[in-house]
Amino acid sequence: MLSVKKITLDYELSLSGVDNFPVVGWEIESHQKNVKQVSYQLQVSIDKYFDATLFDSGVISSDTSANVNVSDVLLRPSTRYFVRVKINDNHGEESPWSAVAEFITGMMENPWGGDFISAETSADKDNSKVTLVRKSFSLTKGSAVASAYLHVSALGLYQFYLNGHKVGNDVLTPGWTSYPNHLLYQTYDLSEQLQCDDNVIGAELGAGWFKGDMGFTRDRNYYGQQTALICQLVIHYQDGTQQIIVTDDSWRAEDSPILFSEIYDGEICDASLEHEGWNNTGFDGTHWRPVSLISFDKKVLTAQGVCKVKKIAALEPASIIITPQGDTVIDFGQNLSGWVEFKVNGKLGDKVILCHFETLDAQGNVYLDNLRSAKQRVEYILKGGAAEVYHPQFTYQGFRYVKVESYPGKIVPENFKALVLHSDMAPTGHFNCSNEDLNQLHRNILWGLKGNFVDVPTDCPQRDERLGWTGDAQIFCRTASYLMHTRNFFAKWLRDLKHDQTPEGGVPHVVPDILTGHCANDINLAEGGTHSAAAWADAAVINPWTMYLMYGDTRILEQQYESMKAWIEFMVVHSENHIWRYKLQFGDWVALDAKEGSYFGATPVDLVSTAYFAHSTRLFSLAAKALGRTEDYLKYHALQQQIVQHFQDEFFTPSGRLAARTQTAHILALYFNLVPEPFRERTVNTLVELLHEHDGHLVTGFVGTPYFCHALSQNGREKEAWALLLKDDFPSWLYQVKAGATTIWEHWDGIKPDGSMWSADMNSFNHYAYGAVGEWLYRSVAGIEADENAPGFKHVIISPVIGGDLSWVEAAYQSGYGEIGVTWKVRDSEMGKIVTLNIRVPHNTQATVNLSAVREVIEAQDMEMVQQGDNWTAQVGSGEYQLEYLCV
Ligand code: BGC
Numbered sequence: 001m002l003s004v005k006k007i008t009l010d011y012e013l014s015l016s017g018v019d020n021f022p023v024v025g026w027e028i029e030s031h032q033k034n035v036k037q038v039s040y041q042l043q044v045s046i047d048k049y050f051d052a053t054l055f056d057s058g059v060i061s062s063d064t065s066a067n068v069n070v071s072d073v074l075l076r077p078s079t080r081y082f083v084r085v086k087i088n089d090n091h092g093e094e095s096p097w098s099a100v101a102e103f104i105t106g107m108m109e110n111p112w113g114g115d116f117i118s119a120e121t122s123a124d125k126d127n128s129k130v131t132l133v134r135k136s137f138s139l140t141k142g143s144a145v146a147s148a149y150l151h152v153s154a155l156g157l158y159q160f161y162l163n164g165h166k167v168g169n170d171v172l173t174p175g176w177t178s179y180p181n182h183l184l185y186q187t188y189d190l191s192e193q194l195q196c197d198d199n200v201i202g203a204e205l206g207a208g209w210f211k212g213d214m215g216f217t218r219d220r221n222y223y224g225q226q227t228a229l230i231c232q233l234v235i236h237y238q239d240g241t242q243q244i245i246v247t248d249d250s251w252r253a254e255d256s257p258i259l260f261s262e263i264y265d266g267e268i269c270d271a272s273l274e275h276e277g278w279n280n281t282g283f284d285g286t287h288w289r290p291v292s293l294i295s296f297d298k299k300v301l302t303a304q305g306v307c308k309v310k311k312i313a314a315l316e317p318a319s320i321i322i323t324p325q326g327d328t329v330i331d332f333g334q335n336l337s338g339w340v341e342f343k344v345n346g347k348l349g350d351k352v353i354l355c356h357f358e359t360l361d362a363q364g365n366v367y368l369d370n371l372r373s374a375k376q377r378v379e380y381i382l383k384g385g386a387a388e389v390y391h392p393q394f395t396y397q398g399f400r401y402v403k404v405e406s407y408p409g410k411i412v413p414e415n416f417k418a419l420v421l422h423s424d425m426a427p428t429g430h431f432n433c434s435n436e437d438l439n440q441l442h443r444n445i446l447w448g449l450k451g452n453f454v455d456v457p458t459d460c461p462q463r464d465e466r467l468g469w470t471g472d473a474q475i476f477c478r479t480a481s482y483l484m485h486t487r488n489f490f491a492k493w494l495r496d497l498k499h500d501q502t503p504e505g506g507v508p509h510v511v512p513d514i515l516t517g518h519c520a521n522d523i524n525l526a527e528g529g530t531h532s533a534a535a536w537a538d539a540a541v542i543n544p545w546t547m548y549l550m551y552g553d554t555r556i557l558e559q560q561y562e563s564m565k566a567w568i569e570f571m572v573v574h575s576e577n578h579i580w581r582y583k584l585q586f587g588d589w590v591a592l593d594a595k596e597g598s599y600f601g602a603t604p605v606d607l608v609s610t611a612y613f614a615h616s617t618r619l620f621s622l623a624a625k626a627l628g629r630t631e632d633y634l635k636y637h638a639l640q641q642q643i644v645q646h647f648q649d650e651f652f653t654p655s656g657r658l659a660a661r662t663q664t665a666h667i668l669a670l671y672f673n674l675v676p677e678p679f680r681e682r683t684v685n686t687l688v689e690l691l692h693e694h695d696g697h698l699v700t701g702f703v704g705t706p707y708f709c710h711a712l713s714q715n716g717r718e719k720e721a722w723a724l725l726l727k728d729d730f731p732s733w734l735y736q737v738k739a740g741a742t743t744i745w746e747h748w749d750g751i752k753p754d755g756s757m758w759s760a761d762m763n764s765f766n767h768y769a770y771g772a773v774g775e776w777l778y779r780s781v782a783g784i785e786a787d788e789n790a791p792g793f794k795h796v797i798i799s800p801v802i803g804g805d806l807s808w809v810e811a812a813y814q815s816g817y818g819e820i821g822v823t824w825k826v827r828d829s830e831m832g833k834i835v836t837l838n839i840r841v842p843h844n845t846q847a848t849v850n851l852s853a854v855r856e857v858i859e860a861q862d863m864e865m866v867q868q869g870d871n872w873t874a875q876v877g878s879g880e881y882q883l884e885y886l887c888v
Helices: 436-452 470-483 487-500 522-527 539-551 556-574 605-626 630-651 664-671 677-692 707-711 718-726 735-737 768-781
Strands: 003-009 012-019 025-030 037-045 053-056 080-089 103-104 116-120 131-138 143-154 158-163 183-189 198-206 228-237 242-246 252-255 256-261 266-270 292-296 302-303 309-315 317-323 328-343 351-357 375-379 386-390 397-406 416-423 429-431 782-787 797-800 808-815 820-831 830-840 847-850 853-858 866-868 872-875 879-887
Touching: 003 012, 003 080, 003 103, 003 292, 012 183, 012 228, 025 080, 037 605, 103 183, 103 198, 116 131, 131 707, 198 256, 198 556, 242 386, 252 735, 266 292, 292 820, 302 522, 309 328, 317 351, 328 351, 351 847, 375 866, 397 539, 429 768, 436 470, 436 718, 436 768, 436 872, 470 539, 470 768, 487 539, 539 605, 556 630, 664 677, 664 707, 677 707, 677 718, 677 847, 718 735, 718 768, 735 797, 768 782, 768 808, 797 820, 820 879, 830 847, 847 879, 853 872, 872 879
Parallel strands: 012 103, 183 302, 266 375, 797 847
Antiparallel strands: 003 025, 037 053, 037 080, 080 103, 116 228, 116 292, 131 198, 131 252, 143 183, 143 228, 158 198, 228 242, 256 266, 309 416, 317 328, 328 386, 328 397, 328 416, 351 375, 351 397, 429 808, 782 797, 808 820, 820 830, 830 879, 847 872, 853 879, 866 872
């Protein structure tokens, strides 16, 4: 039986608020092998039974089942649409209609009728209090409500309420973007929630990233001085009439009991000041103060249909401990980003005070120093009476531990929960193997993602930073995209990267950019270099390219094309003889071969920069090719060749010695294909030598680490790659695991073998950059590799690197076409090691299976293996396969 298993819109099962018709994709289910779609038919309707079909594509001969563009439907704003699909395959089967996917349009071109309204005045600019705005209204009499959609956004953070209930389950909305250019609004369906007569809508507004205190310089008001709300509630009645409620001067305002809320410092709430029932009918708000209207460009409001921050999970305390210094500490057993929700009984004026932190010190005491100036403190003053339940709302904390400074009554685990917050993305990666430390590493990498994908990709979630550092996001992008569906997350962020680029194409160090023009940090001021560092700024090219590679999405290349090109041109302008240098560079950041006390690794900055110049230019030329922009493709392809040539002239001696004798220099040269072919072997040998000089340990920083294992395994040094991955003494990935890490550390020596710590100035225990080794687990250990000629895993290359004395690996990646699965088992036999490999290839895709170090193929069901020395290859269509072979 052929069927369409899952239909997605912009890669999601449903969308609430879009400005354009989403791309459609579907997964195919069949009991057959080698299934290929030969045609599809797609319908769009405004009723879910498709009685009133708006669009019917007719039968289209095509094998495309991902990123399908629907261009012929004229969408109306604030309307729900339904989409379904049926297909035919190469076995002559026809599927029934798929289940129905649905989406709601946003405001589209519709003008916003209201204004931004604020409960604050400019005198509140340094104020971090939360305010309330409310309005009551009645429905037009005479007809029943057919639909009601709310479009809402804020300057600052908002929580919206209708008749006493929070609208939607998103938090920290509208998120953080380059606000003057790109402010997201959310859309919610209130059709079922409106009351037939009186209704009340209202919102709480917090400072958030908009006007709050942000950045290590602790400046504030980056985007404005007053929080404000904008909304448009569009009610369609069954008789065809409509009613629109907007934010205007008829709203009323008041201060909330939340006296203080800031991203870094936490929240203070005095529940005794609560205005009970303020967001519901039956409350008299006439005495509240008037709102003021704020002018802000409404043209920058953009619909956000997906990928909002949500409460994703709740963790119970793992234990409650009393430290040697006598503090009561709740250990949640996992470093995470989010809130602590607590339940408390007490009397008016009693207090709960919680201090969130990441790690205990060597003596087992509370360690707050690495938070720098971030307080991460939540204070709640009880109103008294019945049990009270609270969690903060306009802040978030990065923590594993919570010090309970005050709490009336006994501290019992049942009264505390850690609510895990992150951007809502579908998990796509699965990795499990016979080595428990490696499994823990994988979990740590995943938690690094969760903790730092809180609306923007942050460097860390705990200290006074939490910024969208471009380098970190670039380094981790591919790993993240195996673990979770990151397309919509990065598409949002990349839009801001583009907006925040300098007119010349320079890329800020952090996106959204709050450093340029604000940075009082010594190094930045002295060098005047608050943007455009190699490997950091290259996020402009590498991240969109990675989205294309993983999801086959050309829209993101279109969206970012000019930004990508501007970045390449920036490097062209600032390079001399194709060797690129520019002001402040981070080089191989926090590498262990740095001079004592320095953050800058030993690999020369111009080598790192030029290597990235070549790499990004190559990717950009391929992006141009993918979009059919042949002229650009040829131009930038030629440029890339020249850069490589100059790189070789500058950094290789005539006899093939790479001038910089560092691990990172060799890794970059190999992984970015910058080594003259005759010198490849020598370069690989030197890299292995450099590894041995450190007893098999890495000394690499942000730039070299992600590609270390690849540089080895792609050059016949699989054994060394495995040995490097599995090292478990200092410095190594598993050293952290053995030290009890539950996320990835910023520094290899975050906690040193003697228990002392790296300087508290910069020592995060939840920094995903070194987690970039995750891509080696998926691309090499599991061997699930994308093909840049058939992106989005339309064609997958399966070539597992068996090794590390593992007896089994079980991995899967949920591609747009369905799950790609690879399982391998190794057993000893008299003849040597025997590998059993199980593969799952989704329908409508193909796979090339590449095996190396094969002595003899014992069994290969339904696969035609072709031998070339020790390497065996097979081309297969969809289905499940098993093969067994004897290793060399
Ligand atoms: C951040 C890093 C970032 C670096 C660049 C640090 O403060 O935490 O992750 O990439 O600065 O210099």
